[in-house]
Amino acid sequence: MPKLNREDWIDLxxxxxxxxxxxxxxxxxxxxxxxxxxxxxxxxxxxxxxxxTSYAEYVDTQADKDAIVQGVREAVGRVEDFAKLDRSWxxxxxxxxxxxxxxxxxxxxxxxxxxxxxxxSAWRTMALFGALDEFRHTQIPLLLMHELVRWDPxxxxxxxxxxxxxxxxxxxRHLVDEMCVGTDPLEFAIATNLVLETGxxxxxxxxxxxxxxxxxxxxxxxxxxxxQTDEARHAQIGHPVIATLIRHDPERAxxxxxKWFWRSWIVFAVVTGFSMDYLTPLADRPLSFKExxxxxxxxxxxxxxxxxxxxxxWYWDIFINAVDIYHHxxxxxxxxxxxxxxxxxxxxxxxxxxxxxxxxxHTWDLIDxxxxxxxxxxxxxxxxxxxSTQGATMxxxxxxxxxxxxxxxxxxxxxxxxxxxGRKYIFCSEPCAWIFSREPDRYAHHKGVVDRMLAGExxxxxxxxxxxxxxxxxxxxxxxxxxxxxxxxxxxRSDPGLGG
Amino acid sequence: MLVPLYGFLxxxxxxxxxxxxxxxxxxxxxxxxxxxxxxxxxxRAQAHVYFRGQRLDPQLTVSKAGLAPMDRVDVVPEEG
Numbered sequence: 105m106p107k108l109n110r111e112d113w114i115d116l117x118x119x120x121x122x123x124x125x126x127x128x129x130x131x132x133x134x135x136x137x138x139x140x141x142x143x144x145x146x147x148x149x150x151x152x153x154x155x156x157t158s159y160a161e162y163v164d165t166q167a168d169k170d171a172i173v174q175g176v177r178e179a180v181g182r183v184e185d186f187a188k189l190d191r192s193w194x195x196x197x198x199x200x201x202x203x204x205x206x207x208x209x210x211x212x213x214x215x216x217x218x219x220x221x222x223x224x225s226a227w228r229t230m231a232l233f234g235a236l237d238e239f240r241h242t243q244i245p246l247l248l249m250h251e252l253v254r255w256d257p258x259x260x261x262x263x264x265x266x267x268x269x270x271x272x273x274x275x276x277r278h279l280v281d282e283m284c285v286g287t288d289p290l291e292f293a294i295a296t297n298l299v300l301e302t303g304x305x306x307x308x309x310x311x312x313x314x315x316x317x318x319x320x321x322x323x324x325x326x327x328x329x330x331x332q333t334d335e336a337r338h339a340q341i342g343h344p345v346i347a348t349l350i351r352h353d354p355e356r357a358x359x360x361x362x363k364w365f366w367r368s369w370i371v372f373a374v375v376t377g378f379s380m381d382y383l384t385p386l387a388d389r390p391l392s393f394k395e396x397x398x399x400x401x402x403x404x405x406x407x408x409x410x411x412x413x414x415x416x417x418w419y420w421d422i423f424i425n426a427v428d429i430y431h432h433x434x435x436x437x438x439x440x441x442x443x444x445x446x447x448x449x450x451x452x453x454x455x456x457x458x459x460x461x462x463x464x465x466h467t468w469d470l471i472d473x474x475x476x477x478x479x480x481x482x483x484x485x486x487x488x489x490x491x492s493t494q495g496a497t498m499x500x501x502x503x504x505x506x507x508x509x510x511x512x513x514x515x516x517x518x519x520x521x522x523x524x525x526g527r528k529y530i531f532c533s534e535p536c537a538w539i540f541s542r543e544p545d546r547y548a549h550h551k552g553v554v555d556r557m558l559a560g561e562x563x564x565x566x567x568x569x570x571x572x573x574x575x576x577x578x579x580x581x582x583x584x585x586x587x588x589x590x591x592x593x594x595x596x597r598s599d600p601g602l603g604g
Numbered sequence: 605m606l607v608p609l610y611g612f613l614x615x616x617x618x619x620x621x622x623x624x625x626x627x628x629x630x631x632x633x634x635x636x637x638x639x640x641x642x643x644x645x646x647x648r649a650q651a652h653v654y655f656r657g658q659r660l661d662p663q664l665t666v667s668k669a670g671l672a673p674m675d676r677v678d679v680v681p682e683e684g
Contacts, residue, residue: 473645497622514616528674530676
């Protein structure tokens with residue numbers, strides 16, 4: 105029997121739609137589950153993406169990729185390999201692994217919904233591959249970090265974070281539950297495939313993988329480049345979805361882009377901003393976080409928006425200003441609340457602070473006095489006295505993004521209180537307040553850490569809160585990476601210094 | 605009665621939750637927030653409390669100053 109050419113059969117495997125005769129289309133694809141505006145399939149029938157992969161091809165390709173990751177793991181993925189890496193980089197790795205594994209898992213749930221309720225069969229086919237991709241991206245960091253748990257229990261948070269009420273876990277769940285679990289496939293495609301995967305993941309796949317190479321972390325480098333090949337494929341879902349949405353409801357398209365760009369930015373600023381500007385050894389920093397953002401995110405995203413005829417988000421100036429300072433505000437704050445987290449923090453020394461001043465000439469002078477104060481307290485207390493540089497008063501959290509209130513500048517914090525139906529909410533920024541105001545019913549019922557504490561659902565004492573509610577036990581709690589034993593601090597006092 | 609407030613100290617990098625009594629003087633808010641933020645910002649002897657852009661009389665009580673639970677207050681230390 106003659107074999108058909110691939111091009112003659114591929115669309116039967118990936119793009120096959122038909123008219124329903126026993127049920128209405130609206131019953132097969134209800135608006136609630138498929139997304140709004142609800143459009144008949146005729147409006148989606150030209151949906152397509154460039155990869156045009158069959159299931160058999162997908163499985164073959166993924167098997168090859170997994171074999172390569174496994175080979176790298178066997179060569180350089182053991183405890184002794186990680187033990188050779190710089191300590192600050194390892195702490196960035198703990199942060200990334202914990203935020204990554206279950207974010208990917210929830211994205212898999214969103215993709216599964218797309219695989220059933222996406223409005224064209226080619227979309228549904230790609231969403232199915234996307235779901236399989238995301239579960240792979242869950243399993244890889246869980247597998248790799250599991251090896252390290254016995255060596256360093258903080259790596260256990262790769263699995264644990266999302267199952268705790270840790271404030272960063274609450275913030276991440278608030279984001280990804282909405283983005284991936286609480287959305288319809290249309291919003292999911294814009295939030296995840298278009299904004300997050302096309303817009304932001306270059307920070308990881310290009311920026312952090314290059315840094316991992318320089319640091320010597322071949323395993324992380326291979327992991328993210330392998331994941332990137334999947335993301336590049338399933339990110340293609342977003343473009344034809346927004347193109348159709350723009351034709352029928354451009355205002356909603358613009359809103360979804362604006363909303364998800366800000367929500368994604370907040371989380372990437374914390375996770376990647378910490379890593380690039382504080383948890384990468386100075387000698388291995390090719391660019392600052394801001395430079396990566398400008399080159400790989402801001403410019404690229406503006407081009408993507410222009411290609412679709414969309415405007416820059418209304419808060420673009422706020423965003424540009426935030427790129428200059430927001431992650432510095434959060435890092436300095438989190439350093440003084442490090443005992444509430446599961447990874448260790450680096451204290452920036454004179455060389456790091458000089459580098460940061462050079463990279464952030466417009467804002468660093470606003471942040472530097474805080475580091476001078478923290479440094480002074482280390483000098484006074486001597487090494488090992490963690491409490492002398494730890495905050496003991498409850499921080500406050502944004503009622504939208506659930507991150508600490510660190511937008512704006514030290515001179516002018518951008519937080520604002522808004523009353524809605526008799527309850528006061530506080531937001532870290534104008535965009536977070538705006539997102540809430542557009543869909544208050546979606547967010548109003550959520551209780552942040554402060555609400556839980558005031559309602560008696562969480563301990564009011566921060567030590568007790570950390571231990572029993574944030575689930576940070578003494579063996580994993582974040583400390584200063586060298587517990588104040590920095591050579592440059594030693595010059596100012598007669599302490600034993602490193603290893604003393 | 606305890607009044608939880610969102611406190612922001614000029615020079616600091618985050619907002620804090622502080623709890624004061626409704627009959628505490630306003631200057632106690634400044635003292636409490638400065639103490640809470642002292643790991644990041646050195647306390648000053650004099651600091652002013654602002655609510656909705658207005659500087660509050662330090663001798664007023666929290667309730668007389670019109671502060672209610674979950675309001676935002678700003679503390680600005682005096683220079684020098």
